[in-house]
Amino acid sequence: MSDGSGRFSRWAGGAERGDAARLEAFSDGVLAIAITLLILDVHVEPEHGQSLAAALLASWPQIGAYAASFLQIGIMWANHHTLFRTIARVDQLLLLSNLFLLIFVSFLPLPTRLVAEHHLNDADGRTAMLLYGGTLTACALAFNLIWRHAARRDLLVPGISAAFRRDVGRRYLLGLAVYLVSTLLSQIHPWITLALTAVIAVFFLLGPSPRQAVEIPAD
Amino acid sequence: MSDGSGRFSRWAGGAERGDAARLEAFSDGVLAIAITLLILDVHVEPEHGQSLAAALLASWPQIGAYAASFLQIGIMWANHHTLFRTIARVDQLLLLSNLFLLIFVSFLPLPTRLVAEHHLNDADGRTAMLLYGGTLTACALAFNLIWRHAARRDLLVPGISAAFRRDVGRRYLLGLAVYLVSTLLSQIHPWITLALTAVIAVFFLLGPSPRQAVEIPAD
Amino acid sequence: MSDGSGRFSRWAGGAERGDAARLEAFSDGVLAIAITLLILDVHVEPEHGQSLAAALLASWPQIGAYAASFLQIGIMWANHHTLFRTIARVDQLLLLSNLFLLIFVSFLPLPTRLVAEHHLNDADGRTAMLLYGGTLTACALAFNLIWRHAARRDLLVPGISAAFRRDVGRRYLLGLAVYLVSTLLSQIHPWITLALTAVIAVFFLLGPSPRQAVEIPAD
Amino acid sequence: MSDGSGRFSRWAGGAERGDAARLEAFSDGVLAIAITLLILDVHVEPEHGQSLAAALLASWPQIGAYAASFLQIGIMWANHHTLFRTIARVDQLLLLSNLFLLIFVSFLPLPTRLVAEHHLNDADGRTAMLLYGGTLTACALAFNLIWRHAARRDLLVPGISAAFRRDVGRRYLLGLAVYLVSTLLSQIHPWITLALTAVIAVFFLLGPSPRQAVEIPAD
Numbered sequence: 001m002s003d004g005s006g007r008f009s010r011w012a013g014g015a016e017r018g019d020a021a022r023l024e025a026f027s028d029g030v031l032a033i034a035i036t037l038l039i040l041d042v043h044v045e046p047e048h049g050q051s052l053a054a055a056l057l058a059s060w061p062q063i064g065a066y067a068a069s070f071l072q073i074g075i076m077w078a079n080h081h082t083l084f085r086t087i088a089r090v091d092q093l094l095l096l097s098n099l100f101l102l103i104f105v106s107f108l109p110l111p112t113r114l115v116a117e118h119h120l121n122d123a124d125g126r127t128a129m130l131l132y133g134g135t136l137t138a139c140a141l142a143f144n145l146i147w148r149h150a151a152r153r154d155l156l157v158p159g160i161s162a163a164f165r166r167d168v169g170r171r172y173l174l175g176l177a178v179y180l181v182s183t184l185l186s187q188i189h190p191w192i193t194l195a196l197t198a199v200i201a202v203f204f205l206l207g208p209s210p211r212q213a214v215e216i217p218a219d
Numbered sequence: 220m221s222d223g224s225g226r227f228s229r230w231a232g233g234a235e236r237g238d239a240a241r242l243e244a245f246s247d248g249v250l251a252i253a254i255t256l257l258i259l260d261v262h263v264e265p266e267h268g269q270s271l272a273a274a275l276l277a278s279w280p281q282i283g284a285y286a287a288s289f290l291q292i293g294i295m296w297a298n299h300h301t302l303f304r305t306i307a308r309v310d311q312l313l314l315l316s317n318l319f320l321l322i323f324v325s326f327l328p329l330p331t332r333l334v335a336e337h338h339l340n341d342a343d344g345r346t347a348m349l350l351y352g353g354t355l356t357a358c359a360l361a362f363n364l365i366w367r368h369a370a371r372r373d374l375l376v377p378g379i380s381a382a383f384r385r386d387v388g389r390r391y392l393l394g395l396a397v398y399l400v401s402t403l404l405s406q407i408h409p410w411i412t413l414a415l416t417a418v419i420a421v422f423f424l425l426g427p428s429p430r431q432a433v434e435i436p437a438d
Numbered sequence: 439m440s441d442g443s444g445r446f447s448r449w450a451g452g453a454e455r456g457d458a459a460r461l462e463a464f465s466d467g468v469l470a471i472a473i474t475l476l477i478l479d480v481h482v483e484p485e486h487g488q489s490l491a492a493a494l495l496a497s498w499p500q501i502g503a504y505a506a507s508f509l510q511i512g513i514m515w516a517n518h519h520t521l522f523r524t525i526a527r528v529d530q531l532l533l534l535s536n537l538f539l540l541i542f543v544s545f546l547p548l549p550t551r552l553v554a555e556h557h558l559n560d561a562d563g564r565t566a567m568l569l570y571g572g573t574l575t576a577c578a579l580a581f582n583l584i585w586r587h588a589a590r591r592d593l594l595v596p597g598i599s600a601a602f603r604r605d606v607g608r609r610y611l612l613g614l615a616v617y618l619v620s621t622l623l624s625q626i627h628p629w630i631t632l633a634l635t636a637v638i639a640v641f642f643l644l645g646p647s648p649r650q651a652v653e654i655p656a657d
Numbered sequence: 658m659s660d661g662s663g664r665f666s667r668w669a670g671g672a673e674r675g676d677a678a679r680l681e682a683f684s685d686g687v688l689a690i691a692i693t694l695l696i697l698d699v700h701v702e703p704e705h706g707q708s709l710a711a712a713l714l715a716s717w718p719q720i721g722a723y724a725a726s727f728l729q730i731g732i733m734w735a736n737h738h739t740l741f742r743t744i745a746r747v748d749q750l751l752l753l754s755n756l757f758l759l760i761f762v763s764f765l766p767l768p769t770r771l772v773a774e775h776h777l778n779d780a781d782g783r784t785a786m787l788l789y790g791g792t793l794t795a796c797a798l799a800f801n802l803i804w805r806h807a808a809r810r811d812l813l814v815p816g817i818s819a820a821f822r823r824d825v826g827r828r829y830l831l832g833l834a835v836y837l838v839s840t841l842l843s844q845i846h847p848w849i850t851l852a853l854t855a856v857i858a859v860f861f862l863l864g865p866s867p868r869q870a871v872e873i874p875a876d
Contacts, residue, residue: 022243022247022300023300024679025244025247025682026247026250026251026296026300028679028682028683028686029247029248029250029251029252029255029686030251030254030255031683031686032683032686032687032690033251033252033255033256033471033686033690034255035687035759035763036686036687036690036691036694036763037255037256037258037259037690037694038763039694039763039764039766039767040259040694040697040766042767044767044771046781051780051781051784052771052775052780052781052784052785053780053781053784056784056788066764067760070756070760070763071756074756074759074760075756077683078749078752078756081679081680081683092297092424095297095424096424099289099290099293099294099297102254102293103286103289103293106254106255106257106258106289107258107285109258109259110258110261110263114263114271118271123270123271123272124265124270124271124272127270127271127272127275128271131275205749205752205753241462241466241519242519244463244466245466245469245470245515245519248466248467248469248470248471248474249470249473249474252470252471252474252475253474256474256475256477256478259478311516311643314516314643315643318508318509318512318513318516321473321512322505322508322512325473325474325476325477325508326477326504328477328478329477329480329482333482333490337490342489342490342491343484343489343490343491346489346490346491346494347490350494460681460685460738461738463682463685464685464688464689464734464738467685467686467688467689467690467693468689468692468693471689471690471693471694472693475693475694475696475697478697530735530862533735533862534862537727537728537731537732537735540692540731541724541727541731544692544693544695544696544727545696545723547696547697548696548699548701552701552709556709561708561709561710562703562708562709562710565708565709565710565713566709569713
């Protein structure tokens, strides 16, 4: 915002921090809405003669699916937050990669509902879990696209160490691989997918790297 | 925010960048919600004896309509973002033009649902697609109103080149014309509308002009 | 944000601009969501043998109610925006008055749905419109509470002229009176309420005062 | 944002104010959406031969539950707002505690719906109110976790007085105890839970402490 030329360098393919701010705000909005809409798909309706307590116990797959997807989206938000603090500029392809992420995040309530509605022990349960895992895998792919594009086109804030870049690149690729394998394992047993995707999400809560992004010079 | 007189010049018909910021935040909110609500209209319910996999395949028109509208709103957000970086001040008519845009964006889930629910080969399909295209055309009209009003009333940031203004004016008008023609072609075949509106949306991803908004003087 | 004492003066009953910022962000969120949720209540379902075009024409009361409530919330947002630019500090009572506004704004989708669903020519139509008008009247009351409290407790930014304060106080009171009368007239004919509340909303689009909030000294 | 080392100290386990800002924005989003979605569960549908006025009167439990939950979430927002003004830095555990709060806030529409749908005088009413009170108790627990973690790990802004910390710690613990007792009393009579939780919410509107967070030195 300091001078006119910086403000509009974006038009020529460049961009500045301000762009990332509104991209983050829009992404925060979509993630916050997707995470909050999940509860709309949880229905607890006692059948005739059934007590509410029994109906609540019977609806645990819905409540479990709600909690699992809340965890996934919540941790994706934390990762998005952390990732974009290393990104200084936004170009059209980064914006498109981010839209690619958001379309799958906002799609997640549908497979969540399908997982909750179907018995996980039969063919339909495997189909539902394949779609659920596939959607999470697409999100992991989008994170890889965002990071790789930002790193290659030099959209990062200056001074990020090579070791940090390597860490993030490896972890994101590993994450994608685990999500993909978890998804395929749904065809053996759907529970494996649910368990593995929860484990990998918690792993990502640790952040993309144990290192500092920028080496802090010893004063 | 620098002095008291600037802060309130808006009351006298003027305004400052701060106004645009809250307008952008509100618009981001509406766009993020509209884009995330789209999934609520996608229902996959296997009929008796049908597998979930078959039901998912059968629901591709709903999922396709979801993706098409996500693309339209996502790219509108990107355009809104880009457009408002050239706008320095907001007056009541600009605010009204923006509300005009938002009413049609937040209306889009309805025609999207209608397009998904009707066979596109009969009269109802043509009606649904006419409403879908018409809603997008109204959005394109709103973008033209916002730009033309801002350019005429001198609400733009200083120093925007005449060539840039000409570019944006022409592209927005061209966009409006293509959306209008796409809408009318729904009466020949609905698929033409869906394809053409997707093409024009992707075209707008390139941004409103290949030029720089402000000529950067060679130092 | 400049020094620690300013940061926390709020705990002692005072507050600073920063508080207003988050209050505005939360209010923007609630207003943006309420305005976007309206479309979820518009259903167009052709009856057996009816064409989609005929069903759309038959659903005009729903689409009309959608547009009317969109207008009301959109203009309330614009007013909220304008009002809070004169407010420098927030205390617990202002926060409570703002929650009072938001509860009625977020309640508006219910009376909107009822207005759309009932024939406006019979007793149920009058009941629906009484609730719709009453909800808008409560919003107008909340705006009066916010303004009066802020003006009396001196929460305004410094230098706001007496003439400006008088203007805002009068207009908000007049607005409340017109909303109240419109609501009562629903018992004579519901259409009067719909028309009058739309007129008063458009009137508020002009802003709370034609004057400048702060006299700009001639240099 | 002043220098590169501050910007990334977060990667090494530290963090800065900027992190709290996006955490607040995301939390504001989730709270704003949860509060606005509540109205979607209020349905007023006259039975055959019933007037709309009679149906509205009959739906008072739904409208009352809507208002009670709106009050709870609105005041939680105010508390979250106040609490985070004392927090300077964010680490992964604080982020997780905040997600723990948000999962229960966004879950609240479900017990609200169950409370509205069941007669509070029988076993199902007690079950519904147990879930409602339990959800609020979990929110109170999350506030305690956030505060205790921030205070112990020294994530607070500098200069917060010991007396202030003691106040907040005690009040949050008292709040948790009252929510827990209110929840258990649902098994005696559900109305006690509804009344007590409303009283404790209004009490929290007064803020976490009557003291100033930072002693303002007498100049």
